[in-house]
Amino acid sequence: MSTPLLEARDLSVSYGRLEPVLRDVSLALRPGEILGLVGMNGAGKTTLMRALSGGLKARSGEVLFRGTSIQGRSTAALARSGLVILPEGHRVIRPLTVDENLELSTMSLGRGRVRARLKATRELVYGLFPVLRERRHQLAGLLSGGEQQMLSLARAIVQKPNVLLLDEPSLGLAPMIIDRIYESLGSLRDEGISMLIVEQNSQRVAKTCDRLIVLREGVVAAEGSPDVLAGDRLQAAYFG
Numbered sequence: 690m691s692t693p694l695l696e697a698r699d700l701s702v703s704y705g706r707l708e709p710v711l712r713d714v715s716l717a718l719r720p721g722e723i724l725g726l727v728g729m730n731g732a733g734k735t736t737l738m739r740a741l742s743g744g745l746k747a748r749s750g751e752v753l754f755r756g757t758s759i760q761g762r763s764t765a766a767l768a769r770s771g772l773v774i775l776p777e778g779h780r781v782i783r784p785l786t787v788d789e790n791l792e793l794s795t796m797s798l799g800r801g802r803v804r805a806r807l808k809a810t811r812e813l814v815y816g817l818f819p820v821l822r823e824r825r826h827q828l829a830g831l832l833s834g835g836e837q838q839m840l841s842l843a844r845a846i847v848q849k850p851n852v853l854l855l856d857e858p859s860l861g862l863a864p865m866i867i868d869r870i871y872e873s874l875g876s877l878r879d880e881g882i883s884m885l886i887v888e889q890n891s892q893r894v895a896k897t898c899d900r901l902i903v904l905r906e907g908v909v910a911a912e913g914s915p916d917v918l919a920g921d922r923l924q925a926a927y928f929g
């Protein structure tokens with residue numbers, strides 16, 4: 690079996706002196722894989738995403754990216770090494786155009802590489818989301834909710850991640866747009882991007898992911914292929 694790109698080992702995380710929100714969570718994301726992370730409100734999904742991307746410190750245990758501990762590395766530094774998180778909500782810069790939003794996302798990678806990288810990846814994202822190409826000179830703030838979500842995702846893609854962490858990409862979107870977003874996530878896997886997707890909508894992520902992890906009250910309650918972990922088993926793990 691190949692070495693995981695991203696791994697949590699017995700990870701526990703707490704906010705201040707409070708009881709841990711995550712307890713001894715272990716998971717591994719392998720190259721070319723889409724991992725779905727589901728669970729009820731407050732199960733600890735967002736906390737796990739933040740801990741995996743350098744936004745929260747582990748109380749115990751560790752997170753490894755490409756076999757090396759991420760301890761002490763910032764979210765921005767990890768993004769430059771290929772671990773990119775797309776937090777919940779539309780992350781666009783409303784007063785800038787679609788093109789300018791994409792350009793700005795690549796800036797963090799360093800000036801010299803910006804132009805070459807943008808050219809290569811802009812075609813990829815405009816291929817995935819033709820509507821963004823049509824609206825490339827429009828202000829992001831004037832796009833619909835679905836288009837803003839596509840642009841958020843596009844801004845993450847132009848950073849050329851190896852691993853993409855997505856927090857609730859379907860939140861608040863119409864079913865047709867959700868299908869479009871998930872179709873594009875399948876194409877990104879074909880481009881070699883591995884993904885961890887947090888979803889409330891477990892049915893939707895189960896259709897696309899290779900493996901599902903159910904988090905309940907801060908611990909891994911179940912893990913398996915979506916086919917095996919379907920129906921009653923999924924419900925039981927979800928609700929306890």
Ligand SMILES: Nc1ncnc2c1ncn2[C@@H]1O[C@H](COP(=O)(O)OP(=O)(O)OP(=O)(O)O)[C@@H](O)[C@H]1O
Nearest residue numbers: 704707710728729730731732733734735736737889
């Ligand atoms: N900044 C914080 N300070 C203290 N407690 C927090 C903080 N953020 C989250 N929590 C608590 O941690 C627990 C897990 O929250 P988290 O947001 O990780 O869950 P979630 O599974 O992502 O939920 P949702 O689906 O509602 O986003 C909750 O009990 C929440 O109240």
